[in-house]
Each structure stands twice: as C-alpha cells, then as structure tokens.
Amino acid sequence: MPxxxxxxxxGSGLKIGIAVSRFNTVITENLLKGAVDxxxxxxxxxxxxxxxxxxxxxxLPQTLHIMEKTGNYDGVMALGCxxxxxxxxxxxxxxxxxxxxxxxxxxxxxxxxxxxxxxxxFEQAQAxxxxxxxxGIEAADSLIELINALKTFxx
Ligand code: INI
Numbered sequence: 001m002p003x004x005x006x007x008x009x010x011g012s013g014l015k016i017g018i019a020v021s022r023f024n025t026v027i028t029e030n031l032l033k034g035a036v037d038x039x040x041x042x043x044x045x046x047x048x049x050x051x052x053x054x055x056x057x058x059x060l061p062q063t064l065h066i067m068e069k070t071g072n073y074d075g076v077m078a079l080g081c082x083x084x085x086x087x088x089x090x091x092x093x094x095x096x097x098x099x100x101x102x103x104x105x106x107x108x109x110x111x112x113x114x115x116x117x118x119x120x121x122f123e124q125a126q127a128x129x130x131x132x133x134x135x136g137i138e139a140a141d142s143l144i145e146l147i148n149a150l151k152t153f154x155x
Pocket of ligand 1: 021082
C-alpha cells in the first residue's frame with residue numbers, strides 16, 4: 001500500500017494571514033467576508049486571522065511576502081478582483097499577481113492560496129463573490145486543506 005496523505009478542514013489553532021485588495025471593493029469585501037466566515041466555521045479563532053487591505057492586486061504578492069516573513073502564520077491568502085478594461089493593463093496586473101504569489105509559494109514553506117478573480121466583466125465578478133459561489137470561500141477551503149495536508153512534511 002502506498003502512503004497517501006490528504007488534508008482535512010480542521011482549522012482550530014491555525015493562524016491565517018490575508019491580503020485583500022481595495023480595487024473593486026464592492027467585490028473584494030464579499031470575498032473577504034466569505035473567506036473569514038468560512039475560516040471561522042472551520043474553527044479558526046477570529047483573533048487568529050489578520051487581514052490587510054492593499055490598493056490593488058498588484059500589491060498582493062509583496063504584502064503576503066512581508067506577512068509570511070514574520071513567521072506568524074500557518075498559511076496566507078490573496079484576495080482580489082481584476083476586471084478587464086480597454087488596455088493591456090489587466091494582463092500586467094493579473095500576471096504580476098499570479099506569478100508573484102506562485103513565487104511566494106515556491107520560496108517559502110508557508111502554504112499560500114490564490115483567491116483573485118480575473119474577470120472580463122463586473123457581472124462575472126459579482127457571480128463569483130456571492131453567498132453560494134464565492135472565491136473567498138473556495139480560498140479558505142483550499143488553504144485549510146493545504147495547511148493540514150502539508151503538515152506531515154514540515155520540519
Ligand atoms: N487592481 C485590481 O486589483 N483590479 C483591477 O481591476 C485593476 N485595474 O483594472 O486597473 C487594478 N489596478 C491597480 C493595480 O493593481 C495597482 O494597485 C496599481 O497599478 C498601483 O501599483
């Protein structure tokens with residue numbers, strides 16, 4: 001039999017860092033609420049969640065990098081919403097957020113998840129920041145599962 005490892009959704013005792021972008025706040029405040037409510041439902045204590053508002057999705061990787069370096073968190077999460085406009089700006093912001101957060105995951109031992117919406121329209125973003133379908137909820141699920149799955153391998 002192989003050794004098979006998988007995480008669970010027990011959040012008790014875990015400390016979580018969140019960076020959330022203010023750009024498209026109507027959307028991102030719903031992502032944050034979805035994520036925080038879900039984390040608490042898994043047993044994460046309110047006071048063990050730190051959420052930092054930053055200007056836009058471009059700023060998410062550096063913010064999480066600085067938060068991660070404190071060593072205070074079992075896992076960190078990026079929340080944001082980028083909506084396509086008329087210029088290539090969208091591609092630069094999405095690319096920087098995605099690759100920056102990927103690099104953070106590869107250069108640290110701390111589990112990191114990507115809860116950034118990258119949408120063509122505001123309506124698409126709204127549909128993914130609601131009560132039932134919410135990228136913040138998904139990010140919370142992913143982070144708690146990942147933290148617990150990787151615990152076995154941490155030094
Ligand atoms: N930031 C976002 O988070 N979402 C967007 O849709 C967006 N658009 O469209 O421009 C956006 N731009 C700001 C960017 O993230 C930085 O905050 C800014 O460039 C300053 O570094």
